Amino acid sequence: MLMKSIAAGLAGTALLATVAFAQAPTATTDKAAPAATTTTTSATGQWRTSKMSGVKVYNDANENIGSISDLLMDKSGAVKIAVIGVGGFLGMGEHLVAVPYEKLKFVNEAVAYTGTGAKPATTTTGAATGTTETKPAATTTTASSTSKWYPDHAVFNASKEELKNMPEFKYSE
Template sequence: MFAKTITAALASTALLATVASAQTPAPSTAPSADKTSTSTTISTSQLQGDWRASKVVGLSVYNDNNEKVGSINDLLMDKSGNIKAVVLGVGGFLGMGEHLVAVPFEKVKFSTEPVAYTGTASTGTPGAGGSSTTRPPASPPTTTGSASTSSAPASKSNPWYPDHAVFNANKDELKSMPEFKYSE
């Protein structure tokens, strides 16, 4: 056991020394190297209104009747970086028995406003496996059918991701669609 610890310590020391030596600045032959690196960066102000893909995965998906139909499991893009499809997870409990469906990205709409309160009593705790499909009243109340296209909504404290997605289908229609499988 002691020999494994010593071997691991020596290997990590060698890796750190390699990284440290790789960071020593080499003499620059091109005086424009610094100008090139700064021109390829993007400032936060240039990205204002864009959404983080990591926050879109996991969003709840509702239909036009404010019924929760699933959640976004993945975004599929082509080689040039354009998002082509959204993989929705429908049904199941804690990931077990979930039916995956790929739908065209253009058919999914995103909303920055919270789901409107429908006035029906909820029987479970949202996010805890309950059967609730509504959230507490939002101010001002809006429906999921009116997806906002503004870049920075006034009622949302974090403009880097939408509140939810909207896909016009019910759970039964989504479950009857062909199941999406990742091919090896």
């Protein structure tokens, strides 16, 4: 019985070695290897929409009023609406509201805090102006903020209570 097991093992090993040798490429000396070329595309200054979900939204008084839950675009690919989640805890009881995307102002610098309190002492880099410009705010950025592929936060000119009183956004089915 032991001899049969050893013979089966040797036969299996020989079979696997034959398959491995058959797959090994043969070297040819009559043809030159093609030159390897690598093409890359740079997207400096662009934001990934997958990273925009969860970006915090502050108001003019530097109060955290919610976070971006989703971005909605038209058929041409232009982002038209930002869905902001207001209130709730860990996604429970969150109130979704839709705001025009051009009303948001994106900022690359972090909100500055002094001390350990919950309320920041300085304001963000500008307030939402309500213009129709959809480009990111022209702010000074550091290498770490440009490599994140998303802004630090957004500014929207409303209080948390005003957002909670807005009609709730529902996805149509």
